[in-house]
Amino acid sequence: GQQLNQSPQSMFIQEGEDVSMNCTSSSIFNTWLWYKQEPGEGPVLLIALYKAGELTSNGRLTAQFGITRKDSFLNISASIPSDVGIYFCAGQDTSYGKLTFGQGTILTVHP
Amino acid sequence: NAGVTQTPKFQVLKTGQSMTLQCAQDMNHEYMSWYRQDPGMGLRLIHYSVGAGITDQGEVPNGYNVSRSTTEDFPLRLLSAAPSQTSVYFCASGTGGYGYTFGSGTRLTVV
Numbered sequence: 001g002q003q004l005n006q007s008p009q010s011m012f013i014q015e016g017e018d019v020s021m022n023c024t025s026s027s028i029f030n031t032w033l034w035y036k037q038e039p040g041e042g043p044v045l046l047i048a049l050y051k052a053g054e055l056t057s058n059g060r061l062t063a064q065f066g067i068t069r070k071d072s073f074l075n076i077s078a079s080i081p082s083d084v085g086i087y088f089c090a091g092q093d094t095s096y097g098k099l100t101f102g103q104g105t106i107l108t109v110h111p
Numbered sequence: 112n113a114g115v116t117q118t119p120k121f122q123v124l125k126t127g128q129s130m131t132l133q134c135a136q137d138m139n140h141e142y143m144s145w146y147r148q149d150p151g152m153g154l155r156l157i158h159y160s161v162g163a164g165i166t167d168q169g170e171v172p173n174g175y176n177v178s179r180s181t182t183e184d185f186p187l188r189l190l191s192a193a194p195s196q197t198s199v200y201f202c203a204s205g206t207g208g209y210g211y212t213f214g215s216g217t218r219l220t221v222v
Contacts, residue, residue: 042213097142101153
């Protein structure tokens with residue numbers, strides 16, 4: 001089946017630093033999604049990407065859909081303590097309703 | 112607008128017991144799906160539905176049944192609970208390629 005490799009697995013950074021994480025896939029996706037999960041909650045959608053090469057921002061977050069359609073990255077600029085959580089990438093092919101998730105990146109921000 | 116509602120939030124089962132995890136959405140979404148989340152493994156798709164009366168298996172379907180008689184509801188049934196089914200279960204709904212909304216999860220322990 002499809003697999004997503006997300007890296008890094010965890011990050012410990014100082015408040016104000018920039019963060020970068022990425023996902024690579026063994027197969028092509030038509031849509032890339034980035035989610036954030038806080039303790040005790042379900043994932044919340046941050047950014048959705050629909051076209052190869054697309055670069056999309058949401059406040060301090062920027063994500064890109066790789067040209068090969070097999071990868072995506074998420075950048076967070078000027079991190080703040082409330083950025084703490086687990087960030088997941090997810091890919092969707094032509095089968096709507098099915099998402100394939102990466103293993104997640106655990107982000108810790110020290111004040 | 113409640114979004115995606117999952118019940119119960121917590122459950123403890125004995126090995127061999129059966130139960131149903133409830134999921135309801137009020138957004139008239141076509142697509143609904145169930146995921147389980149285990150440490151270090153991201154979210155894995157159990158079953159999904161592309162509309163009322165239509166369901167299909169995901170990556171880890173064994174031991175689980177689903178049905179979708181209405182657009183709003185998508186219950187997940189554990190037929191005979193096993194310790195390996197101890198996990199956090201998330202239900203999600205969406206309209207296709209535009210991201211999915213997740214519930215807050217059901218934390219299940221099988222002893």
